[in-house]
Amino acid sequence: MQEDILIKNLKETTTQEVAFQELVSTYKERLYWHIRKIVLNHDDTDDVLQNTFIKVYQNIQSFKGDSAIYTWLYRIATNESLSFLKKKAKEQQTTSEALQSYLVENLKADVYFDGDEIQLKLQQAIATLPEKQRLVFNMKYYEELKYEDISAILDTSVGGLKASYHLAVKKIEAFLKDENE
Missing domain, CATH: 1.10.10.10 (Winged helix-like DNA-binding domain superfamily/Winged helix DNA-binding domain)
Incomplete structure (x- = not known):
């Protein structure tokens, strides 16, 4: 589906559900790997990806089309990932740097890391x-x-x-x- 038609359908209540499913199926894998490179953990990535798509769904009406839809999606995914890491570091009462080191060390144990x-x-x-x-x-x-x-x-x-x-x-x-x- 062309991007301008997809955006129009996302903003239209009668076509929104189908258009959103199309958006998710088109971008979920790319966004998964983008998020995964930031948060490093598979389960955390799934959570952040889900939150990203929730934000997209809630804010699609405010998308102005000044940029390509995928750059908007990436921006949301990036911000969600960074917010997630900041929250996780705060919960664990550690620094972002220490959290990054911990996440990298745990990659060996991650069954999804190949x-x-x-x-x-x-x-x-x-x-x-x-x-x-x-x-x-x-x-x-x-x-x-x-x-x-x-x-x-x-x-x-x-x-x-x-x-x-x-x-x-x-x-x-x-x-x-x-x-x-």
């Missing part, structure tokens, strides 16, 4: 990055999003994103080099 030792090391390196660099790296490296799309999702300049990505890559390379020495 990465090898190298993938685990990469996740450890990514966990050491500041939040914005972590987000930019994941979106650019794993999801292969264009800087313009990441800019719309994170509401940041393309130049700033390129700098963040470059710094993230340098820090990851340094981390991996130190691990191998």
Whole structure:
């Protein structure tokens, strides 16, 4: 279904349910992996994904169409993921950095994580990055999003994103080099 027709159908009460099912089936896998890269845990990802779609459903009338629907979805998913992590860190009375380290360490026990030792090391390196660099790296490296799309999702300049990505890559390379020495 074309995006403009989908949006029109999402805003129309008589076609909203079917259009929303179409939206979910089109984007749920991409959003799952986007969220998973942020929260790292399968069960948490499912919860955040569900909350994301609830927010989308509740706020579809306010979608203006200034950006593509998927960038709007990604923005909501990103914000939901970050809010979830902040809440989880607060509940566990720890810092966001400590929570990230804990989540990476628990990847080995996650039956849904099928990465090898190298993938685990990469996740450890990514966990050491500041939040914005972590987000930019994941979106650019794993999801292969264009800087313009990441800019719309994170509401940041393309130049700033390129700098963040470059710094993230340098820090990851340094981390991996130190691990191998």
